Amino acid sequence: MTNIAIWASGTGSNAQAIIDYFRENDHVNIAMIVSNRKQAGVIDKAVKEGIPYVYFSKNQIDTNDGVLDKLASSKIEVIVLAGFLLKIPSYLIRAFTDRILNIHPALLPKYGGKGMYGSHVHQAVYDQKETESGISIHLVNEHYDEGKILFQASTDLTPDDRPSDIGRKVLELEHYYYPRVIEAFVENALPQAD
Numbered sequence: 567m568t569n570i571a572i573w574a575s576g577t578g579s580n581a582q583a584i585i586d587y588f589r590e591n592d593h594v595n596i597a598m599i600v601s602n603r604k605q606a607g608v609i610d611k612a613v614k615e616g617i618p619y620v621y622f623s624k625n626q627i628d629t630n631d632g633v634l635d636k637l638a639s640s641k642i643e644v645i646v647l648a649g650f651l652l653k654i655p656s657y658l659i660r661a662f663t664d665r666i667l668n669i670h671p672a673l674l675p676k677y678g679g680k681g682m683y684g685s686h687v688h689q690a691v692y693d694q695k696e697t698e699s700g701i702s703i704h705l706v707n708e709h710y711d712e713g714k715i716l717f718q719a720s721t722d723l724t725p726d727d728r729p730s731d732i733g734r735k736v737l738e739l740e741h742y743y744y745p746r747v748i749e750a751f752v753e754n755a756l757p758q759a760d
């Protein structure tokens with residue numbers, strides 16, 4: 567069984583899709599939700615699902631004030647970022663090398679980097695009159711949105727699509743593919759402990 571911690575700052579619709587997908591799964595256990603925002607919708611979802619959650623402030627995350635200890639005590643092996651908007655500090659990347667996944671709501675390397683998150687991404691895609699957008703699931707390294715890409719999927723856009731329509735189409739891809747990519751990642755990249 568691989569224990570996964572989902573890190574999220576916002577609504578947590580991806581977190582919910584992942585929780586639903588792995589409910590009663592024999593290989594993947596969503597063991598913890600981490601958020602840097604006390605009011606984040608994802609915390610309500612954790613409560614409703616009975617999944618342990620932890621709040622860490624930006625400062626606690628940046629200085630490793632209990633972060634690695636908490637992950638170790640819950641035997642977390644993989645971290646899944648699902649709308650987590652702070653930069654991941656290097657101590658965490660070193661402790662979880664090639665074991666932190668992120669989802670980005672565009673086709674990287676376009677529309678990535680600092681400040682490119684959520685609706686900002688869809689607005690930029692709209693402004694450029696792109697005819698497609700999509701999702702990128704990648705490993706996290708020390709540079710925003712530059713880790714190895716594991717998976718991308720695209721969706722066609724029409725001239726009628728407003729930024730909110732683009733967001734809706736992209737989110738649909740996210741909810742479908744992110745759990746499936748996590749599953750493949752866990753099965754291929756990690757030894758399965760009994």
Ligand code: GAR
Nearest residue numbers: 576577578579580649670671683684
């Ligand atoms: C998702 O669209 C995710 O791709 C994006 O935030 C949204 C979170 O939605 N992440 C980024 O922009 C990271 N740069 P959710 O809270 O409903 O899952």
